[in-house]
Amino acid sequence: MKARSWWLMISIGLGILLNPLNSSMVSIAIPRVQNAFRLDFTAVSWIIFSFYIASAIAQPVMGKASDLFGRRKIFLAGLVVAFIASVSAALSPNFGWLIVFRVVQSIGTSMMVAVGMAIVRIHITEKQATALSVLSIFLSGAAAIGPFIGGLLIHWWDWPAIFFVNVPFAAASFLLAWRTIPEDDALAPVVPDESFRKWFEWIDIPGILLFTAGLITLLVGLLSSKSSGHISFENIIVGLIGLMLLAVFVRHEFKAPSPFIPVLTFAKYPVMTWVNIQFMLVNILFYSLFFGLPSYLQFVRHVSEFQTGILMLSLGLCSLVVSPLAGWWIDKSGTKPALFMSAVLMTLGSIWIVTWNQTSPLFSVCLALAAFGIGNGLNNVGMQAALFHSSPKEIIGVASGLFNTSRYLGTILSSLLIGIVMGGEFSIAGFRWLGMILTVIALSLVIMCWRRPESGEWHES
Template identity: 40%
Template sequence: MPLSLKNKEFYLITAVALGIMLNPLNTTMISVALTRLQQDFQLTFADLSWIISTYYLASAIGQPVMGKWSDLFGRKRVFITGLLLVALSSCLAPFSPSFGWLIGFRIIQAVGSSALYPAGMGMIRNQITSNQAKALGILSVFSGVSAAFGPTLGGLLLHYGDWPMIFLINFPFILASLLLAWKIFPRDPARTGSPADMDWAGVLFFSITIFMWLFSFMRIQESYSVWMLAGSVLLSFLFYKFELGKDRPFIDVGFLRKNMTVTLIYVQFILMNLVFYSVMFGMPSYLQSVQQLDPQQTGFVMLSIAGFSVLVTPIAGRWIDRSGSKPALLLGGAGVVVGMLLFLLIQGHTHAAMIFVILSVMGISYGFNNLAMQTALYDFVTREETGVATGLFMTSRFIGTILSSSLLAALFGKHITTGHLHSMAWVCAGIGIVVLLLTIRLPGRRRSLMPGA
């Protein structure tokens, strides 16, 4: 019996949602498993940070590449290929003979899951013509919530199994998404280009630049090098000049240059994600190493971030509709500063309930910031600029998460102490103040999104 249009759209959104949740879910589920991985592979926290940073590095590169490939080779084909890559990596990762192999399988997982967001969003935009904004909003919230719930799910999986479970749990989601996509997604049209259309030189240049910054920050604790930092700055400038002269650049720096308000929104989003993921990755290891909580208890404490983020999101949405993005961003930025300063109250003997309350402040601030940053972006871009603006927005998220792993590696080093946690809190509170200052200078008026605006 043929599906009605309403049912077909429901299954289409479900297929895409189950796919795009894999990337954010797998980025944060592993945070609870870091202590077990450290024990199994005999690693320092600085060593462990590579499994986080390489995943985000691959995602930051993979998202725009796979987005371009979905345009060239078909969204259904790229989406299903991404699911198969995630399945392959999730199957092999539990049997990793060494930490290097595990990093390799995680990179494959990152590349595969990076294909799902651009291909899935492109499919939604093409196939759903009515209430499209509502569908995209559901997917956006779904993606953010899955990231926030990752540590809680990871804690439960480690309590009843071990770290391989965080890879095996992917299979129900992969299978459901694969079956629905195979059935519901329309057949791809003929190819419209070739791999030669990709700015491969830009991809390579961007990869080297990001890796140079990553390596510079990762070595801060061991031996700070002014020359390495200067080299990172120089590479960034050269990459900017290189991409500026391209007709079809990998990163549209020309768009950034002519939209300075949007560029500063990206900077703000990078900083927000730096703080959020520093907490998401740093706290589970601290709770297990210093507070001596087991993975399940750790997952429940981390649930405060996800739970309060979900609770405040609809409140934030209604407030933003009435007053615009700026007031919500001011509250979210203030929440970051207050929340990180409250971290200074945490000591080695602090009760888990107290930590839960402190983390709830971060959950509230994330709920306001995450939604308000997205709406702020679209306040200052035209409809024609939406595609490139969204792609750069996701790249900004990944850059922030890469920097978070570098910050944790620099602050935590070989082992984690309460003093190290307090150092993280001071740094992140300072970043929160910068986020507040950027919000204050953000124009309050809403720009029309009509074509040509």
């Protein structure tokens, strides 16, 4: 591979790692942010919700926008947006502004993720599999070491450090990308009529607004009732309005000429739908531990941010180590054994959480993290393979987009679950309840994996 190709991969890699890095570092920073702004966990959880809701919306939209404006321009613009948002977030005067800048940061980093892989596919013609695997290392490696980096930074400084650390990555990526990413070829007109109305329909602005408003309104209704300690008439009305908006969104997507989320695809390919549901449940399990455990360790067990980061590192490293082994196993035996083993490990990890008490050794925490980490590594490869087996080749692009949407929805639901179970304060009793709920979800995955056919039978007839 030519030297210029390697520099291109490095420039793209330094940019796309900002999304998983910023979604993972925050797990360690939540207790500090909570103390700094005098919030309960229900309120501070919006620092998680905002990032994933914005990512779920921005990535498909920016993928479409790159067809209009060019991938190089979108990537460079994303770096500028992420740079400004990161500095602004670190200097936020209050929690409201922190959420605003967190959303902008998510949009900026999503701009790079949405087009980074495409840039490599287009401009690196030799050894493309190697190039894409290198980018995968940037993505998965950033997610794995994010909690460790977050713990280290917060230990030596404070929560703003997790935003300032983006500055050198964004600056280095911009300088390299400016020199190495070629100019886009002449762009074909993807919108036949360049009027604002046609562009409005092509991006599906009404669908995006309905999806965002419905999801946020439903979350507000659910979390407000938990924060107040009782379910009021106002909470019920807000929640119902959220559900109504989501129902209107689904109805709109059936009729939209270019839907934001093509729900008709789910109806047409039910096997693929089950893959996405299973993937969403997996992410609820994984991220409930990923976001809940640091707060449990720091508030209940009084473990330092640095030690918490080291403990959480075992979760990511187990996923990284197992992923290539999972690929070999799945190539040899299909997806069913790997996914079944993953569900069993997460079930055992969830049951183990229920046994914890105030004096349980930290080694027992490592055992649960190892079980979830290995399970996640098996799932990352297994669910992707199951998606390919269940999706016709002609819609694999749409299927991959829906797959990422399932990931984000699982992550959002995991944060919602933690907020509902824990409410305003983390406790050992609350964490045990969380473990019981995770056990039920994990057992449902075991049953789904056991009953599903072998991977070769997932194709639609």
